[in-house]
Amino acid sequence: MNDSSWSIFVVLCVFLCFILVGLRQKSRESLEYGFGGRYTGRIGGGAAIASNWMSAASLMGLAGIIYLRGYQGLAYVIGWTGGYVLLLVLLATQIRRFGKFTAPEFVGERYGSPVARLVAAVISIAISVIYCVAQFKGIGMIFSFMFDIDYEQGVMFGALAVVSYIVLSGMLGVPRNQQLQYLVISVSFIIPLMWLARKLGYFWLLPQFGYGRAITDLSRQFSIDFALPFANGTLFEWCALCFTLMVGTAGLPHVLSRFYTVPNLRDARWSVVWGLFFIALIYWSAPAFAVFGRLLEARHGALLPEAAARGMADIIVLKTAVLAGVPGWLIGVLAAGALSAAFFTVAGLLMTGAASISHDIYYSIVNPTASESARMQVAKGGTLVLAVVVMLLALDPPGLIAEITAVAFALAGNTIFPLFLLGIWWGRANRYGAIAGMLTGILCTFAHPLFGGALPRVAALFPVTSSALCGAPLVVCVMIAVSLLTPAPPAEMGRFLEEEVHGHLD
Amino acid sequence: MSQPGKRYRVNLFRPKKGHMRDEVLIILAILFGWGVCTFGFQVLVYLSRGTGAGSILTRLTLFNLPLHFWFTGQLLPLWFIVLCVAFNLYIDRITEYHSRRRDRSYE
Numbered sequence: 001m002n003d004s005s006w007s008i009f010v011v012l013c014v015f016l017c018f019i020l021v022g023l024r025q026k027s028r029e030s031l032e033y034g035f036g037g038r039y040t041g042r043i044g045g046g047a048a049i050a051s052n053w054m055s056a057a058s059l060m061g062l063a064g065i066i067y068l069r070g071y072q073g074l075a076y077v078i079g080w081t082g083g084y085v086l087l088l089v090l091l092a093t094q095i096r097r098f099g100k101f102t103a104p105e106f107v108g109e110r111y112g113s114p115v116a117r118l119v120a121a122v123i124s125i126a127i128s129v130i131y132c133v134a135q136f137k138g139i140g141m142i143f144s145f146m147f148d149i150d151y152e153q154g155v156m157f158g159a160l161a162v163v164s165y166i167v168l169s170g171m172l173g174v175p176r177n178q179q180l181q182y183l184v185i186s187v188s189f190i191i192p193l194m195w196l197a198r199k200l201g202y203f204w205l206l207p208q209f210g211y212g213r214a215i216t217d218l219s220r221q222f223s224i225d226f227a228l229p230f231a232n233g234t235l236f237e238w239c240a241l242c243f244t245l246m247v248g249t250a251g252l253p254h255v256l257s258r259f260y261t262v263p264n265l266r267d268a269r270w271s272v273v274w275g276l277f278f279i280a281l282i283y284w285s286a287p288a289f290a291v292f293g294r295l296l297e298a299r300h301g302a303l304l305p306e307a308a309a310r311g312m313a314d315i316i317v318l319k320t321a322v323l324a325g326v327p328g329w330l331i332g333v334l335a336a337g338a339l340s341a342a343f344f345t346v347a348g349l350l351m352t353g354a355a356s357i358s359h360d361i362y363y364s365i366v367n368p369t370a371s372e373s374a375r376m377q378v379a380k381g382g383t384l385v386l387a388v389v390v391m392l393l394a395l396d397p398p399g400l401i402a403e404i405t406a407v408a409f410a411l412a413g414n415t416i417f418p419l420f421l422l423g424i425w426w427g428r429a430n431r432y433g434a435i436a437g438m439l440t441g442i443l444c445t446f447a448h449p450l451f452g453g454a455l456p457r458v459a460a461l462f463p464v465t466s467s468a469l470c471g472a473p474l475v476v477c478v479m480i481a482v483s484l485l486t487p488a489p490p491a492e493m494g495r496f497l498e499e500e501v502h503g504h505l506d
Numbered sequence: 507m508s509q510p511g512k513r514y515r516v517n518l519f520r521p522k523k524g525h526m527r528d529e530v531l532i533i534l535a536i537l538f539g540w541g542v543c544t545f546g547f548q549v550l551v552y553l554s555r556g557t558g559a560g561s562i563l564t565r566l567t568l569f570n571l572p573l574h575f576w577f578t579g580q581l582l583p584l585w586f587i588v589l590c591v592a593f594n595l596y597i598d599r600i601t602e603y604h605s606r607r608r609d610r611s612y613e
Contacts, residue, residue: 074578078544081583085540088590089533093597208580212570227575229564235552239545266598273590280583287579427516497516505525505604 007146010332011339014184015165018340022174042267044179046274049258051182053279055131055345056138059189059338061401062283064313067290068400070226072233075242076402077283079409082242083249084276088269091250094424096259096268097501102352103253103416104360110423112490113431114365119438121360123415124253127408128353129390134404135342135349136162136394141315142339152395159391166347166383181344186281188337192321192330193285196292199324211288214295222298226291240466241406247468248409251417254352293320314401350390354382399465406465407445413468414441418475424501426480427494433483440478444471525604532596536589543585547577 058080066073100106103124108117136155139162144154193207203210218224225231230238249255258275259268293316297303300323304312312319317338321331358379363370370378398404415438422429422437443450444467452459461470488494499506514522521530551574554560566573571580 071575071578074575077579078582081586082540082544085536085586085589085593089536089593209569209571212567212576215572215575216567216570227564227572229551229555229574235548238548242544242548266601269594269597273587273594276583276587276590280587283583284580425516425518491513494513494515498514498522502516502522502526505601505608506522 004146004148004328006328007332007335010329011146011336014188014336014340015343018177018180018184019169019172019174021177021180022169023172025177026173026175042270043274045267045271046276046278047182048178049271049275050278050282051178051185051341051344052258052348053255053275054182054185054282054341055405056135056338056342057401057405058279058282058286059185059341060138060141060314060317061134061405062286063289063293063317064315064400065402066287067293067316068309068313069232071229071231072238073290073402074287075238076245076406077286079242079245080249081276081280081283083246084272084279086246087250087255088272091256091420091424092259092272093265093269094501095256095420096265097504098424101257102356102360103251103256103419104356106423107419107434108360108364110493111429111431111434112493113434116431116434116438117360118365119435120416120419121356123411123438123442124356125353125386127253127412127416128349128356129386129393130408130411131405132346132349132353132386132390133393133397134401134408135346136390137397137404138314138342138401139339139346140394142318142335142342145315145318146335155391155394159387159394162343162346162350163384163387165343166350169347176344181340182278185337185341186278188333189282190285192326192334193288195326195330196321196324197288199326200292200295207288208284211291214288214291218291218295218298222295224294224298226294236469237463237466240463240469243472244410244413244466244468245406247413247417247472248406248411251412251415251420252409253412253416254348256420257352289317289320292324293317296320296323310400346390350383350386351379353386354379357382357386403465410465410467410471411442411445414444414471414475417468418472418479422476422479422483424497426483427497428483428488429479430483430486430489432486433479433481436482437475437479441471441475444468444474447471525600528600528604529597532593532600536593539589540586544582547574547582 062073062076062080065076095106098106098110100109104117104121107120108114111117136158139158140151140155142154143149143158143161144151147154147157149157190207194204197207197210198204200214202213215226218226259272318331318334321334326334358375362378363375367374418437418441419434422433444462446464447462447467448459448464518530518533521527551560551563554563563574564572568576569580
């Protein structure tokens with residue numbers, strides 16, 4: 001078997017494994033065995049948070065952007081881990097006490113407005129679509145790498161594979177075993193990295209530290225200063241990107257809803273810590289792939305010009321492995337990990353997006369008398385429609401995986417985060433403030449493409465991947481101003497916030 | 507709970523006495539630690555470029571990594587975990603304290 005057939009074989013085996021384990025878990029659960037059941041403790045909850053979080057952006061995009069931009073790319077590492085601190089301290093427990101699990105539900109209940117709920121639902125769906133475009137780019141690149149086909153064909157086959165996977169697992173009713181997913185994703189990322197470090201002669205037991213020598217070698221042997229700070233961007237750009245990713249993490253709809261699968265509040269809090277640790281394990285490793293990639297290119301005398309490097313940055317993890325002569329089966333393992341992360345993220349996002357179309361838009365607004373089966377049909381149709389939209393957008397991707405994902409984070413940080421923050425922590429915030437805030441947030445997110453040409457200052461203050469550093473505070477100010485100028489929210493909501501959300505121990 | 511006269515309105519910067527005030531204090535403390543280390547350090551690296559302090563930050567190595575790269579790429583994620591642990595320990599403590607004060611069983 002040659003290298004690419006090995007990788008296809010390994011990828012198929014891994015997916016078959018997921019389905020078989022899922023079916024086994026299902027039959028056990030129906031026998032009330034308890035093992036593998038819903039609640040798996042704080043560590044299991046943490047693994048579930050981490051596996052839900054891991055996507056093509058973490059496993060492919062992160063290494064790609066660091067490979068391309070060095071120290072500037074670390075803003076992604078920090079943004080995507082630091083956001084959990086914000087989430088834990090400001091929102092997690094309070095939202096759980098509030099008792100609404102999705103952004104549109106929370107907005108509808110807290111601000112008591114169907115219009116605000118509709119806008120929040122549209123924003124959530126838009127976030128899911130943008131996020132999925134980045135995943136589809138990752139899937140398309142891996143498919144084109146494995147089958148040696150064009151990127152466009154890769155995206156189409158990938159889309160077909162994702163939809164078949166969703167339909168198949170839906171028909172079989174396979175529950176997701178997120179602990180197993182995390183294990184597969186992390187092992188398939190770290191084992192090839194260890195192999196790589198060993199082959200290159202660096203400290204391989206902990207390649208997360210071993211790659212330091214490679215940075216020194218790059219600078220001594222090839223005069224490439226990989227670690228030079230602010231060489232590829234300004235301090236403002238670094239901070240704006242980092243802040244955007246942080247508030248985006250705290251406002252991302254599919255991250256927020258993770259807090260409800262753990263039965264009590266104390267365990268929910270502690271599982272965030274474990275989740276953050278599991279995420280950090282991958283994020284400590286990703287820069288190593290980037291550094292080894294640069295080093296191997298330099299050693300082979302094949303340093304790419306900027307445009308070519310940008311074209312292949314997203315698949316640098318696999319390219320590095322090939323360049324280092326990693327055996328085919330191990331490349332398959334690496335591809336399987338990244339592919340499964342992208343698959344599960346897409347499956348989750350498409351289904352929640354479709355559920356939002358069916359529940360928040362169709363059932364709540366268009367047809368409140370719709371039967372259960374009609375809503376189900378809308379949800380199924382919605383999944384397909386979203387998949388087609390995402391596929392079409394992914395055929396001509398507007399940027400790197402990490403950059404596309406960052407736009408989704410910017411939208412979440414500019415709209416959902418301020419809505420949750422003020423909704424939880426300021427009793428005076430009302431529906432008018434919420435709607436004005438969301439509209440301002442949308443404008444801020446897309447200010448660069450909309451007004452960037454005419455107003456260069458706006459383009460500088462609201463970079464498309466990092467608009468929330470100026471955007472989120474602006475949205476908060478707009479929400480406060482509009483809320484103060486309009487009537488206060490109903491007294492019952494104030495009482496609920498005071499007694500249930502903040503007064504449970506009074 | 508409900509008092510006659512003006513009701514309390516939830517506000518992060520004017521928390522109620524009791525559990526909420528303790529909670530807000532730790533939240534603000536953690537946010538301070540989060541902000542200073544994340545953004546403060548970058549400002550420091552930026553401002554000290556080309557100076558003696560700057561060359562210490564970028565030339566000195568720890569675990570074979572330049573100090574600033576190690577701090578940002580490896581220590582900060584660990585620092586976030588430490589902040590979360592500190593927050594949880596403190597919240598566990600104040601929750602137990604206020605539950606006992608209320609004579610109510612712990613969650």
